[in-house]
Amino acid sequence: MMNDLSEQDLLSYRGEWMVFWRDKVLVDDNGALPQGAWSQLTSLHHYAAQVQSLPPLEQTDTPPPALPVLDIGAEHVDIQGWQWVSLRQILTGATAFHYKEYSRAWQYVHFLRTHRYCGQCGGHTETISWEMAVQCRQCRHRAYPRVSPCIIVAIYRDDEILLARGVRHKDPQMYSTLAGFVESGETLEQALHREVFEEVGIRIKNEEYFESQAWPFPHSLMVGYIAEYAGGEINIDEREIVDAHWFNIQDLPKIPPTMSVAGRLINAVVARHRS
Ligand SMILES: [Zn+2]
Numbered sequence: 001m002m003n004d005l006s007e008q009d010l011l012s013y014r015g016e017w018m019v020f021w022r023d024k025v026l027v028d029d030n031g032a033l034p035q036g037a038w039s040q041l042t043s044l045h046h047y048a049a050q051v052q053s054l055p056p057l058e059q060t061d062t063p064p065p066a067l068p069v070l071d072i073g074a075e076h077v078d079i080q081g082w083q084w085v086s087l088r089q090i091l092t093g094a095t096a097f098h099y100k101e102y103s104r105a106w107q108y109v110h111f112l113r114t115h116r117y118c119g120q121c122g123g124h125t126e127t128i129s130w131e132m133a134v135q136c137r138q139c140r141h142r143a144y145p146r147v148s149p150c151i152i153v154a155i156y157r158d159d160e161i162l163l164a165r166g167v168r169h170k171d172p173q174m175y176s177t178l179a180g181f182v183e184s185g186e187t188l189e190q191a192l193h194r195e196v197f198e199e200v201g202i203r204i205k206n207e208e209y210f211e212s213q214a215w216p217f218p219h220s221l222m223v224g225y226i227a228e229y230a231g232g233e234i235n236i237d238e239r240e241i242v243d244a245h246w247f248n249i250q251d252l253p254k255i256p257p258t259m260s261v262a263g264r265l266i267n268a269v270v271a272r273h274r275s
């Protein structure tokens with residue numbers, strides 16, 4: 001359930017805030033998120049375009065407080081004593097709990113920014129209070145945050161693992177697992193076989209589900225698999241892949257951190273082979 005925060009809530013709140021400007025997050029000089037009562041954040045408050053609270057994802061006996069999310073939008077803002085850092089930086093080193101909360105906060109902000117108008121009639125939308133959605137004031141068409149399923153797979157062949165460098169990877173040293181979006185009408189498994197064949201020209205078998213992860217850049221749901229090589233020679237699609245190789249698990253290149261499912265998939269293949 002979504003709530004606009006009341007003045008009273010804001011005054012008594014003692015937890016963390018997520019404040020977004022463009023695709024950046026506000027932190028203090030120690031890299032910590034703003035924390036405390038609204039009155040202590042007065043220097044921020046007149047910038048607020050949107051203040052919403054996100055209830056915790058996990059229901060426990062003592063649930064943590066809802067996370068207030070404040071979106072400043074796209075205006076250039078400099079606030080003394082504070083700095084803007086990337087969401088990626090915030091997520092690196094976050095606990096599993098906070099990773100989910102912060103990821104969702106960004107996806108929600110991104111959703112609101114891109115759904116101010118109705119896709120059906122062009123009218124203005126407004127948030128509704130009982131679920132994460134916006135509704136058109138004119139035609140009542142309702143829109144929900146977009147979630148884009150994406151398969152990601154670690155492929156092994158004896159004591160080797162197939163890793164690739166994608167065209168969008170910023171770090172030229174880093175190799176990772178293959179990944180690709182699920183297309184309309186496809187199952188996850190069909191997407192898995194299609195993407196692997198399109199990107200590197202090989203066939204796989206014995207695919208097993210590993211785990212999934214929300215990946216907020218901007219709204220992917222990564223569905224991780226481990227699969228075994230079944231045949232074919234590496235033949236890369238140069239529109240997607242710069243380089244792909246079989247690497248011996250004893251001699252891996254630089255790989256993604258375990259914050260990402262890619263890093264955890266690679267580690268899982270290595271651990272299995274060693275055991
Ligand atoms: Zn409409």
